[in-house]
Amino acid sequence: MKKELSAEQHLTLIEVLKDRFEKNQNRHNDVEWNKVQAKLEANKQKMWSLNEMERTGGEPDVVSFDKKTDEYIFYDCSTESPKGRRSFCYDRQALESRKEHKPENNVIDVATAMEIELLTEEQYRALQQFGNFDTKTSSWIETPPEIRKLGGAIFADFRYENVFVYHNGADSYYAARGFRGSLRI
Structure with a gap:
């Protein structure tokens, strides 16, 4: 490409x-x-x-x-999780582990192809200082290796005037969950 x-x-x-x-x-x-x-x-x-x-x-x-x-x-900085990056599971391992109803892609591969980094929890919380983001959607964020090793991944959203960080199986995917990235120039 x-x-x-x-x-x-x-x-x-x-x-x-x-x-x-x-x-x-x-x-x-x-x-x-x-x-x-x-x-x-x-x-x-x-x-x-x-x-x-x-x-x-x-x-x-x-x-x-x-x-x-x-x-x-x-x-x-889109108000909700980027529309063109939703309905993906977390990484290639999670994608390959699904036996049926596989999503189109995974977050890590897409971010890598775009040459951007997933937001960390700290960065996601910092983003919320500039407004209310993900009030109706959620975004996968960088998952610590110890959580990923156990099959999980983390995501975050903003509800009730607070940032919430949750866990899910890395192979899960939802129409209202995408991912946010960062880029240094």
Whole structure:
């Protein structure tokens, strides 16, 4: 698969990201768009990943800047779990363990193909500082190896003014559960 954008796709994505950036200043108070855009222009491969986040309904936006690594951090900021990334079980092992009614794919393989990382529990909780996300859906989050080793996986949502982190069998999948990712540029 060709992992680069056409000039037109690139310009369109820059416009979408700039518009979202300007409309959601609370997510990045001390960040200047021109500096973000310069990083984007210098990282064509990362633009492809951002486009995949956008294409699948993630609505990526800058949520912080890491001074140590000189990187902007983007999260999926769609109000609900990204529509194009729902109904997947957690990983390949879980997918292969299902004997029938297999989902189309799994979260880990899709995130890897998009070249993004799953949000951790800490990142998911940080996202909720910018608004109420996943009030009707839920999102798989990075599962600690000790839980995954026992057959489980974790997901989170926002209900009753709180973030809840739950467990499920890694082979489960639901129409209202997707996953959120992060990308450093």
